Amino acid sequence: MSFSFSLSGSLAIAAFVVAFILWHVFRNFFTRSPFDNIPGPPSSSWITGDTLKLFDHDAWAYTDDLIQTYGPVSKIHGVLGARWLHVYDPRTLHAIFVKDQEKDVFTRDIAFTTGLKLLLGTGLLTTAGAEHRKQRRILQPVFSVAHLRNMTPTFYDITRKLRVAIESRVRDGPQKIDMVSWMGRTALEIIGQCGLGHSFDPLVADAKDEYAEAVKAFLPTTLEMEFGRILLPFIDYLGPAWFRRWLVSLIPHESVRRMRHIVDTMYDRSKEIYEAKKALIESGDDAVLHQVGEGRDVMSILLRANMRAAEEDKLGDEELLGQMFTFIMAGVDTTSNAMSRVLHLLAENPAIQEKLRREVVDARETYGEDIPFDDLMALPYLDAVCRETLRLYAPVSLSIRVCHADTVLPLSEPIRGVDGTLIPEVAVPKGSQIVINLRAVNTYKAIWGEDALEWKPERWLNPLPRSVEEARVPGIYSHVMTFLNGSHSCIGFKFSQLEMKTVLYVLVSSFKFELSDTKIHWNFAGVVYPATSKDSVKPEMWMNVGLAV
Template identity: 50%
Template sequence: MSNSISLIFGLGLVGVLALVIQRTVFRKSSPLHNIPGPSSDSWLKGNFHHLANPHNEKWSEELVRTYAPVAKLTGPFGQIWLHVYDPKALYSIVIKDQDVWAKNALGANGFLVGPGLLTTQGEQHRKQRKMLTPVFSAAYLRNVTTLFYETSFKLRDALRKEVDSDAREVDALKWTGRTALELVGQGALGYSFDPLIEDVTDPFADAVKSFFGATSALRVARTILGPFALLGPAWFRRKVVELIPSTRVQRLKEIVDTMHQRSVDIVSQKKAAMENGDDAILRQIGDGKDIMSILLKANMAASEKEKLSEEEVIAQVSTFILAGMDTTSNATCRLLQLLAANPSVQQKLRDEILNAQAGQEVSYDEVMGLPYLDAVTRETLRLYGPVEKVGRKATQDTVLPLHEPIKGTDGSLITEIHVPKGTIVMLNLWACNTNKALWGEDAYEWKPERWLSPLPRALEEARVPGVYSNLMSFHGGSRACIGFKYAQLELKVVLSVLLTNFKFELTDKDIVWNHAGVAFPSVGKSRKPEMPLKISAIRNPTTV
């Protein structure tokens, strides 16, 4: 075994040297050389250490302010990357030529969460998407609305035990995180992680909560070493990981192992219930109407060609949880922070919810149809989407068209960009959502009222390829978030119940948002995820 490891390490070193030589030669002759962009102060890391910095707001804003909607970046080992938020280029990448652009450009995420919807490519991804899309139907969302309210009422009761009419400081993120996990657990998996009655610990829940922070801490290393992650068989890669003397690496391994084992257990339990008949299914949480139960039934009925493998089904468990927990809980916290900072908006929204009695259980159509609640939600997701950037990689030579020409370093006008195979692009979703050329000069301002009037004509004409409201917050095309309506419903139900029972105010603590895979709040220089807010119970909400 030691000889095999030495051989593979030697081949890896040769591969690194070949890659460095190839990228050095390519950079000098690249057709991307004429595109302006920021300089690099690190040959090894390029600009990526700025992109990966959790507190990179100033650098990112300067990048957008200084350069065109397509700019040149420098990746590891001097590789040329592109920074993109031009709507026509995005349309090409996300929809028109989506098969040209591979996901997982920045590391081996498939090794972390398995071959689920977030990580698979090409025909395998299309097959999974085809199987899962009908599951997220309007009928399913209408059925799950009651479950969302029931869980939100548990959150309400738990918070009432912590606060009274006098404002008390509470870590809102702790509660929104626990609620989001329970909602996605019950709605997606038919599984309860947290009864929201008392403080409980669950290894799987802890692993999920830690996943994005753990991967973010290794983002630069994973990006640099990503091209070599496929070296050797699976047993060898695991052995190498076990030998790496890094607490961060070992912590991530523990997280991944815990998530995988619980995923196996959940799928096994669901399949056993189905084999034991209807009575066993009805005894499960949600009476077998959760996404995983529906998926398993559809998979059993599918042809051999369309059927998902056991490995693919198991991978969907971690996929559902990772895609649905931190994103929604952190977005809820961002909303609560904004409402605390804007008490008049908070009261106006509370009044709308009270008038519609949406703080109690109402139908899916009623809660989704509240105009001001919808405006507040859309505006928050526009300006503060949980995921700001995603990476893609060109699998062949291609051409990117541009919405507006850009000026090259030689002064020429560029109307389209010839992109060589292997080029990595960073899609800046936030920059597209706040593009002043499309949204107007107030694009950086949080203004829910903008959604109560017609949107700018320039925005409509730009054909932004997002699946949701001219926004890239949920991406677009076949890579759009399959559960974006699920997330909207969750946000609106939880917010409706909270605002009719509690008042939210800011504390004097400095809240910082960290830009990891999913943005999360912390206090000051701490990296501990938390959102302290002053919360007080409302005795008579009509007089607040």
């Protein structure tokens, strides 16, 4: 009886989804939109629009054409004829990320968050509105500078293990090493110990951990899912969890099956870690002090804060479990690939690498191996290298927002419409998708000058151009949008900076990095990552590594 009811209910929901799709097809193809007068490329497909080009792992040429041909505001096409807005105008971004955030006019795309919630659970990456604000409020204190100072020794302990592991391989001479693998392992271990109070990887051998392998495979597998990425958001509407899982099992695509195994592996292991941590917290702080992280990790502090919180502010077990996925997925690939990018750039620019090495070696002689947090963060050239890398090569290139009320977006300068008229502002209908190009605003020549596309750490050692200040780019970090702004800005951006600087401080003072004979190609992806060619989705970055002295 319950089975037939569930099945009939699911069929009714499926019928509703089909009607919903047909309505959108009619609306998109047979009604006018304020976006129709905005210039942009023709649609690539009436079914998928430009989405397959936009989210392709080699989308560089497509997005560069949007930037160079159509400027800071253009029209592109979404699924089933939807008109989307592609923007990187700083005044427009201020309206989206700052001015209208309190009213929740622009939030993450519900299709994106719905699909991601099925994979990662209910965490900061997948919630919005009051639920998101409640989670962020209870999480904010654990990412404070004061807390990071307390965790800095753990960062050094882990990074020293990385140094020993690499030294053992290059002791007898330079060797070819896959550095993105080591950066990923290090980032996971830092998130594990500092975020979850759990050690995933001793960093002493080439041992494989199933959980770590699942984390590393998550983003490349999403790239391989193709139409699965488009269909995934609709699965949430198709009945109860057991029925949705059965439907997913019927999809005859290897990447979908692999993703199911990845999610199951991550969920089971995370739940095991969470339950053990929760039991320790409930048994008293003395038990936690004897565990990895000694109770200073984010999850231990979060659990204690949650126990003390007012009833209406408490997070449920599934929400807390969702935060574990958030820490890992938001913190591992982004930071590890950013660190990998720095090493690649230093190999391409040996003079800059040597200048950075002189600074960190001098700092080691002054402060010792474990330079204090404030002094590490203040090293000028290390800071310049990190800022310039995060400006020019933001790990995340695009961010998508959906508009929840009819509104008008201002422009820094009018654009010329398809009909030849000047458009001083853009009317945005409710339900519109906005694609924010973070890389484009970070490298906008009108803001950063003619050398905006060049990697020049020295630009941060001198006063920035007046145009940078005047642009008022609404990022929370260094006049760039790498970590966004508003209620969905990256809550762990200071954690990420500390991780980058700790790893670079230890590695650059100890090793010399050079290009190898294996090509390094950076895939666009949700998080940009290196591979050996544009046809490969496997993260790899082979470099020649030797002792610095």
